[in-house]
Amino acid sequence: MSELVVIDRSGSARTIEGETGRSLMEAIRDNGFDELLALCGGCCSCATCHVYVERGPAEARVTGSNDEDDLLESSGHRRADSRLSCQLFLTEALGELIVRIAPED
Amino acid sequence: MDKRDVVIVGAGHGGAQAAIALRQLGFAGSVAVVGNEPELPYERPPLSKEYFAGDKTFDRILIRPAAFWAERNVDMLLSTAVTAVDATAKRLSFANGGSLDYGALVWATGGTPRKLTCSGHDLKGVHAVRTRADVLKMMLELPIVTQVVVIGGGYIGLEAAAVLKKFGKKIVLLEALDRVLARVAGAELSRFYEAEHRAQGVDLRTSVQVECIEEKNGRVTGVRLADGEIVPAEMVIVGIGIIPAVEPLIAAGAKGGNGVAVDEYCRTSLPDVYAIGDCAAHANGFADGATIRLESVQNAHDQATIAAKAITGSLEPYKATPWFWSTQNDLKLQTVGLSIDFDRTVVRGDPATRSFSVVYLKNGRVIALDCVNAMKDYVQGKKLVEARAEVDPELLADVAKPLRELIAA
Numbered sequence: 001m002s003e004l005v006v007i008d009r010s011g012s013a014r015t016i017e018g019e020t021g022r023s024l025m026e027a028i029r030d031n032g033f034d035e036l037l038a039l040c041g042g043c044c045s046c047a048t049c050h051v052y053v054e055r056g057p058a059e060a061r062v063t064g065s066n067d068e069d070d071l072l073e074s075s076g077h078r079r080a081d082s083r084l085s086c087q088l089f090l091t092e093a094l095g096e097l098i099v100r101i102a103p104e105d
Numbered sequence: 106m107d108k109r110d111v112v113i114v115g116a117g118h119g120g121a122q123a124a125i126a127l128r129q130l131g132f133a134g135s136v137a138v139v140g141n142e143p144e145l146p147y148e149r150p151p152l153s154k155e156y157f158a159g160d161k162t163f164d165r166i167l168i169r170p171a172a173f174w175a176e177r178n179v180d181m182l183l184s185t186a187v188t189a190v191d192a193t194a195k196r197l198s199f200a201n202g203g204s205l206d207y208g209a210l211v212w213a214t215g216g217t218p219r220k221l222t223c224s225g226h227d228l229k230g231v232h233a234v235r236t237r238a239d240v241l242k243m244m245l246e247l248p249i250v251t252q253v254v255v256i257g258g259g260y261i262g263l264e265a266a267a268v269l270k271k272f273g274k275k276i277v278l279l280e281a282l283d284r285v286l287a288r289v290a291g292a293e294l295s296r297f298y299e300a301e302h303r304a305q306g307v308d309l310r311t312s313v314q315v316e317c318i319e320e321k322n323g324r325v326t327g328v329r330l331a332d333g334e335i336v337p338a339e340m341v342i343v344g345i346g347i348i349p350a351v352e353p354l355i356a357a358g359a360k361g362g363n364g365v366a367v368d369e370y371c372r373t374s375l376p377d378v379y380a381i382g383d384c385a386a387h388a389n390g391f392a393d394g395a396t397i398r399l400e401s402v403q404n405a406h407d408q409a410t411i412a413a414k415a416i417t418g419s420l421e422p423y424k425a426t427p428w429f430w431s432t433q434n435d436l437k438l439q440t441v442g443l444s445i446d447f448d449r450t451v452v453r454g455d456p457a458t459r460s461f462s463v464v465y466l467k468n469g470r471v472i473a474l475d476c477v478n479a480m481k482d483y484v485q486g487k488k489l490v491e492a493r494a495e496v497d498p499e500l501l502a503d504v505a506k507p508l509r510e511l512i513a514a
Contacts, residue, residue, distance in 0.1 A: 022165075026165065029169065029170075030169075030170045032170075032172070032173055032176060034125050034128070034129060034169075034173070034177075037406070039402055039403065039406055040150075040402070040430060041148045041150060041151060041166065043154075043155070043430070043432060043437075044437075045430040045432075045437065045439060046428070046430075066480065067437075067480045070480040070481045070483075070484050071480060071484060073481075073484055074484040074487065
């Protein structure tokens with residue numbers, strides 16, 4: 001289990017627990033946030049699970065693959081800490097993350 | 106009489122999103138989702154991919170966890186099949202004898218797998234891939250299966266073949282037309298996927314007609330072809346498309362035929378009845394306004410949002426850009442736009458490198474792209490499709506030129 005703080009589009013923050021080995025997208029979706037569409041179900045085929053990793057180690061804040069990077073390019077809201085949350089897998093080593101759901105494209 | 110302000114029939118991608126969108130839009134009335142399967146809404150694409158392969162458990166493909174629907178006050182009436190719609194009384198009748206009145210109705214039933222019509226089509230060992238139950242039945246049988254015949258070279262058939270190959274099964278894939286993916290893509294893509302599956306060891310045959318399914322003691326033993334050959338198989342998977350599940354709605358007087366007809370706001374011809382997703386025949390701007398049905402997560406999801414907006418009083422026409430994906434082996438195909446009625450294709454990149462795109466043109470304008478392991482083309486090509494950009498085919502074929510640089514060219 002790892003602890004995460006998720007900030008939704010209205011700006012309200014909530015601490016949730018994510019299961020190790022699952023993706024950040026799954027943790028957010030399964031904790032009742034409905035702003036994250038994740039239309040492709042987490043196979044890195046769309047860009048509808050876009051979040052900002054506002055606090056966390058460097059490896060959580062940079063994209064994990066060229067595909068992820070290219071998909072994020074399609075967003076009008078990309079930032080340096082943009083991630084597709086389906087591509088960030090939770091581990092104890094990540095520590096406490098603070099993530100914000102990016103605006104809808 | 107039991108009543109909900111909005112009743113959504115169909116608990117797939119479209120039905121789930123309609124309920125989610127209604128609550129996001131602040132709709133405070135009562136909402137029920139009626140589904141004929143026992144499961145809460147789940148993602149269907151993994152049924153022929155990660156779920157079938159055992160890479161993802163069922164709880165991971167639920168569209169939302171069970172608690173979500175209770176929190177959003179959405180009633181889930183599962184294992185419930187709708188048999189009739191009374192559009193005057195605004196009442197649904199169920200196969201279990203029950204009924205439910207609606208204020209507004211969202212029809213999101215998708216389709217049922219098209220069956221073979223030949224003898225043996227309903228034997229034990231003959232499967233469709235549309236529901237979790239379909240996949241569970243296959244998984245139970247797989248340990249005793251060595252050879253599978255897949256009938257139909259569409260995405261479902263090809264994806265299922267790829268998973269079964271991973272399980273070490275012998276696969277014979279039979280396509281009636283002269284190439285796979287004939288209804289959805291150009292010949293370049295078809296030839297590429299045919300070669301890929303053959304290289305994986307799939308015995309892929311095109312222009313093959315099935316005569317019947319052979320049996321012994323009620324179980325499949327093989328598939329007899331029109332030329333008399335019998336292809337042995339302990340399992341047959343049929344992926345030859347779906348039939349939109351709209352009968353009760355058409356019987357109630359809704360316009361339609363191949364699907365139920367909807368306008369740009371997803372309204373059917375019946376009062377306060379909407380239809381979305383695979384079963385909704387709509388005029389699509391990406392098909393030059395032709396009336397089509399689109400069988401995709403994108404369409405189900407985006408039409409659901411349009412219907413929810415219409416119900417809550419904000420009419421917004423459906424204009425979403427079509428997109429689609431398919432995963433086979435280590436190949437990620439992504440499609441944007443609709444290639445219907447293309448008159449020219451441009452291959453961008455060398456298929457032999459297993460990273461390339463097919464650009465579809467109509468009257469000199471880009472209408473769609475199929476991108477194989479080519480994410481940049483998919484992302485940048487979307488802009489070309491949305492602009493219906495007129496681009497020199499030679500520039501499209503030049504991989505040294507990123508597609509984004511061709512927008513204004």
